[in-house]
Amino acid sequence: MSVRVRFAPSPTGFLHVGGARTALFNWLYARHTGGKFILRVEDTDAARNTQEAVDVILNGLRWLGLNWDEGPLTSDATGPAKGDRGPYFQSQRRANYQRRVEALLSRGLAYEREGAIKFKMSREPVVIDDLIVGQVRRELTDREAEDPDFVIVRSDGQPVFHLVNVVDDLEMGITHVIRGEDHLSNTAKHVALFQAFGVHPPHYAHIPLILNPDGTKMSKRDQGASLSTYVEEGYVAEAVVNYLVLLGWSPKENREVLSVPELVERFDLPQVLRHNARFDMAKLQWMNGEYMRTLPADRFYELCVHALAKAGLQTNAFPLAYVKAALDTCKGKLKTFAELPGYAGFYFADALDFDPAAVVQSFTAENRPRLQRLRDAFAKVEPFNYAFLEAGLKNTAGELGVKPGVLVHPTRLACTGKTAGPSLYHLLEVLGREKVLARLDAALK
RNA sequence: GACCCUAUGGUCUAGCGGUUAGGACACCACCCUUUCACGGUGGGAGCCCGGGUUCGAGUCCCGGUAGGGUCGCCA
Numbered sequence: 055m056s057v058r059v060r061f062a063p064s065p066t067g068f069l070h071v072g073g074a075r076t077a078l079f080n081w082l083y084a085r086h087t088g089g090k091f092i093l094r095v096e097d098t099d100a101a102r103n104t105q106e107a108v109d110v111i112l113n114g115l116r117w118l119g120l121n122w123d124e125g126p127l128t129s130d131a132t133g134p135a136k137g138d139r140g141p142y143f144q145s146q147r148r149a150n151y152q153r154r155v156e157a158l159l160s161r162g163l164a165y166e167r168e169g170a171i172k173f174k175m176s177r178e179p180v181v182i183d184d185l186i187v188g189q190v191r192r193e194l195t196d197r198e199a200e201d202p203d204f205v206i207v208r209s210d211g212q213p214v215f216h217l218v219n220v221v222d223d224l225e226m227g228i229t230h231v232i233r234g235e236d237h238l239s240n241t242a243k244h245v246a247l248f249q250a251f252g253v254h255p256p257h258y259a260h261i262p263l264i265l266n267p268d269g270t271k272m273s274k275r276d277q278g279a280s281l282s283t284y285v286e287e288g289y290v291a292e293a294v295v296n297y298l299v300l301l302g303w304s305p306k307e308n309r310e311v312l313s314v315p316e317l318v319e320r321f322d323l324p325q326v327l328r329h330n331a332r333f334d335m336a337k338l339q340w341m342n343g344e345y346m347r348t349l350p351a352d353r354f355y356e357l358c359v360h361a362l363a364k365a366g367l368q369t370n371a372f373p374l375a376y377v378k379a380a381l382d383t384c385k386g387k388l389k390t391f392a393e394l395p396g397y398a399g400f401y402f403a404d405a406l407d408f409d410p411a412a413v414v415q416s417f418t419a420e421n422r423p424r425l426q427r428l429r430d431a432f433a434k435v436e437p438f439n440y441a442f443l444e445a446g447l448k449n450t451a452g453e454l455g456v457k458p459g460v461l462v463h464p465t466r467l468a469c470t471g472k473t474a475g476p477s478l479y480h481l482l483e484v485l486g487r488e489k490v491l492a493r494l495d496a497a498l499k
Numbered sequence: 500g501a502c503c504c505u506a507u508g509g510u511c512u513a514g515c516g517g518u519u520a521g522g523a524c525a526c527c528a529c530c531c532u533u534u535c536a537c538g539g540u541g542g543g544a545g546c547c548c549g550g551g552u553u554c555g556a557g558u559c560c561c562g563g564u565a566g567g568g569u570c571g572c573c574a
Contacts, residue, residue, distance in 0.1 A: 064574050096574065170572050187504065195570050196501040208572040215574045239503055239569035260504085262567090267510075269566060297511095300523090304512055308522040327512085329505045330567060337511065337524040347537080387536045397535085447533085462533040474535040 057089025093125030169209030288391030406471030
């Protein structure tokens, strides 16, 4: 039987990084097995779930590259969808739930109580065969020992999560439920429900959770919890995917950087770890740097321009060739695009933000005449390119009897305001004679 | 409180009865170098604790401890 897996998020207005990884594991499993990846929106709470909140999920999955074979095409619950097992919004599936509840009622497997409908839960422990965790024998908690039955339809007529989740998985032909371990305890209820409907439950695979660096639960406000952070800060989607898959899964070949096709080929459920992982921003940033270094030029430019614009630096005021040349000097030097405005902002703004400590150190009484000599040499360099600039600087240093570094650092500071940045000679070439001389003059004032 | 899951350096992990316990991030030092980044070399740092089983245990079993999860007319 062909694999059918699903990601069934609730539109809360943000996509949790743990949810993103759950979606990723589902997607990888579908692609690995040649099965189908289905997206279903659990928008049962009409008051809270807006179309914008659905867009956050759709856009997040699209950004990650997790295309779905069945599911909504837009955030409109009544809008178009692909696949023949819809609707794919729970808000549109009321009739299905009602029919299933009536079936349970008529067979005496559920009963009405104070206006709500409760499911007659088994009093026996339920055994779950989990593809990741192994066989789990779930005993009743003390609370459940008192009353194991649980509500499946609220007194206001709204069906409850456990019911709709199972009905949808059943009717959509889901073969493998891959979800967070926080659902492991709930699984007993779900298994009982499947059995009550007279079918075998799907295979379960509960994946460990992602925790904060301090080991606490990662909630909405915690750093890195929202996928939108990575989109906004210009992370490379493939890097985020690569990092997330390594949280709880390993290719077991001492490799860290793997392309999506390599992941699809290698990913499988039994290799998924059973223990929670902590989120490590430093490693994600390293991974992102790895991907930034090898990004195709056009995509690199695009993400650069986006990051600069976000910081208020408009690149479209400059010639395209200048922008590209400027960005080329930054390639391979950064871990995230968020660093770019601070790193390359001097190309696109004349008001430099000088590092005060460096000013004291570089623009000394001793260095000023040296810098003046260099300025005069740069005024005559022809052509004004990195090779001649380097020769010119080294020549001047030689004439002054100092090491090149004595001139390099003040020059960098005068032209960029910073002590670190792109290759000096290359950045001077890109800036051009006019700006370079003007900035040296300004520094000498 | 009950129930469930988990436990290798600070972090992510490899290991699946006999290894000098391997790799990656981070950190430190040095090299490269105009800065930064990259790259290279080296370094510090680990099997939660206690019992078993076994000739031998990070690896298997039991018990603690610790962390996480679930016990809703939330999803």
